[in-house]
Amino acid sequence: xxxxxxxxxxxxxxxxxxxxxxxxxxxxxxxxxxxxxxxxxxxxxxxxxxxxxxxxxxxxxxxxxxxxxxxxxxxxxxxxxxxxxxxxxxxxxxxxxxxxxxxxxxxxxxxx
Amino acid sequence: xxxxxxxxxxxxxxxxxxxxxxxxxxxxxxxxxxxxxxxxxxxxxxxxxxxxxxxxxxxxxxxxxxxxxxxxxxxxxxxxxxxxxxxxxxxxxxxxxxxxxxxxxxxxxxxxxxxxxxxxxxxxxxxxxxxxxxxx
Numbered sequence: 662x663x664x665x666x667x668x669x670x671x672x673x674x675x676x677x678x679x680x681x682x683x684x685x686x687x688x689x690x691x692x693x694x695x696x697x698x699x700x701x702x703x704x705x706x707x708x709x710x711x712x713x714x715x716x717x718x719x720x721x722x723x724x725x726x727x728x729x730x731x732x733x734x735x736x737x738x739x740x741x742x743x744x745x746x747x748x749x750x751x752x753x754x755x756x757x758x759x760x761x762x763x764x765x766x767x768x769x770x771x772x773x
Numbered sequence: 774x775x776x777x778x779x780x781x782x783x784x785x786x787x788x789x790x791x792x793x794x795x796x797x798x799x800x801x802x803x804x805x806x807x808x809x810x811x812x813x814x815x816x817x818x819x820x821x822x823x824x825x826x827x828x829x830x831x832x833x834x835x836x837x838x839x840x841x842x843x844x845x846x847x848x849x850x851x852x853x854x855x856x857x858x859x860x861x862x863x864x865x866x867x868x869x870x871x872x873x874x875x876x877x878x879x880x881x882x883x884x885x886x887x888x889x890x891x892x893x894x895x896x897x898x899x900x901x902x903x904x905x906x907x908x909x
Contacts, residue, residue, distance in 0.1 A: 670803050679801045683794050684816060685823030688835060700836055709840035710817045717845075718802055718810040726809045731846035733893075736839075771846065 662754040662770055663723045669715045669746040669758065672707060677742065680711045706739035712746075712766050716758050719748040720770050727773065732756075734768025783827040783877070784861040790815055790851035812850035818879020818892045821859045831863065831875055832905070833898040841874070842895040848888055851881075857889065858882045864893060873901030 672680075677691045686708050689696040697705045717732050734756065740746065746765065750756045754770035790812075798811040819827055825835055851857065864878040879892040 672801075676801050679797060683797045683801065685820040686817055687820075687823070688825065690836065696836075708817075710814070710843055713843045714798075714802065714810060714814040717814055718804055718806055721810050722804065722806040726806075726813065726850065730848075731844065733842070733844035735842045 662750065662752055662772060664750060664752050665719070665723045666747060666749045667719050667722070669719065669748050671743055671745055672711060672715070672740070673742045674705055677705060677707055677711065680708055680714075684708075684710065686710075702739070704741045706741060707744075709736040709766075712736065712740050712758055713768075715746070716748050716756050716766055716768065720750060720756065723750070724770075729770055730773040731771035732768060733771070734766050736766055738763050738765050740765045778831065778863050779866055781863045782860060783830055783863055784822060784859075786822045786859045786861075788821065788857055788859060790853060790855050790857055792853035795851075795853060809850070812853075813845065813847050813890070815851055816857075816859070816879070816881065816890075816892075817894075818859060818861055818881070819877055819894050819896075821861060821879065827861050827877060828875075828896065831866070833873070833875065833896060833901060837899050837901070839897045839899065840894065841897045842893075844893040845890060847890040851889060856884050858884060868902035868905075871900050871903040873898040873905065 746758050746760050748758050756768045758766040795811040799807040860880045862878045865876040875896050877894045881890040
């Protein structure tokens with residue numbers, strides 16, 4: 662597996678809404694600020710599978726889709742809109758998504 | 774009561790890997806490889822059919838539930854507009870302290886039964902175990 666460190670595209674509230682519409686995830690915590698505040702969150706949060714997809718996309722960019730057959734990850738923190746995240750991967754296929762302070766996801770790629 | 778639900782099929786659903794939704798996901802990601810990524814990350818099995826009824830069937834309250842993990846394995850990418858049969862199953866459920874943890878398997882097959890992709894999604898219902906105990 663190739664090692665890499667790359668910047669993820671920054672996802673804002675608009676992207677959360679578009680992603681939710683694509684996969685059918687209409688949980689208001691992803692688009693309704695008042696709802697998020699009721700849950701003691703300072704802002705709406707990203708869908709976990711969206712963070713997962715960003716990490717997978719970075720891995721596909723480095724290795725090619727044909728080189729992979731799976732990806733497994735723990736969602737370790739909610740991601741807020743407009744967070745600048747970096748995706749890293751080591752030679753064993755261990756992936757992390759972080760902004761330097763918070764790790765949002767850690768996971769492992771499965772080679773084909 | 775809850776452990777007996779392990780293996781229960783929560784939902785079956787026929788849909789398509791709509792090319793339009795692949796294009797939507799590609800546009801959302803906006804990267805050079807987004808079109809390829811959209812062919813494997815098009816679906817989130819738990820919201821297949823466009824609602825969270827699989828969680829509700831297990832007594833998990835949406836605004837008290839966190840996603841703890843996600844896994845996908847695929848034998849091949851989805852073809853644009855191909856028909857897909859989705860089977861969502863409760864793979865595992867356990868109580869840890871006051872919380873209930875559920876693992877949901879979503880299997881995506883071609884109409885001939887050939888497996889295309891499998892997902893495992895882990896959810897943590899905060900206080901879910903304590904609530905079940907109190908109502909027992």
